[in-house]
Amino acid sequence: MGLPKRFSDQELEQIVEEATIYMCACPGQVAAQLRSLRELHRYQMCCATEPENDGSVHRTIADATEKSHATMEACLEQVLAIEGWDRHTLKMPEGLRRKRADLIDRELS
Template sequence: MEMPSVFATSQLAHIIEEAMIYQCVCPAQVAQHIFSLRELYRYQYACSSARTEDFGVHARIMESVQRTHAEMEQCLSDVLIAEGWDIATLCMPEGLRQLRDDLLAE
């Protein structure tokens, strides 16, 4: 069972790659945490499906993960917009690339 998602796994991977290449780690960190939340959700779902006596533990964790996941996806969207990323291609803006190049040239 998958959670509702704004960003596809491939898009998150692209954001991480783009951010790491140009040393703009904040979007990559948020994307990585979204990956982790998805993995936690999948684990809890599988565990709850395999065990009949979970005392509501897995359901509670999954509920919290879903809320956190939605918030982190909104956060990532807000960060990308604030930094001027191209939302259609998920490419970092030229200004951030130039900033990185300028810092490396010093």
């Protein structure tokens, strides 16, 4: 069974890149955790199909991962809305970009 997703893997990558460029780590951290949860879920689903493995162990982990993933996707959706990111392009709003650049300039001065 696939993991329901609000964000594609490519969208998560875009968020991480945008957050890294403009030194706004928080949305990128959430996106990175979502990628990790997706990998954990894929791994557990694979393990659950192995006949020698106890499927209930892996299903328990996969179930918890699905719940965590849904919670973190909702969190990311909310954070992007609060910060005013463009949900279609996943670009950080210009005001935040400028704010980060100004902060860097002050630190370098």
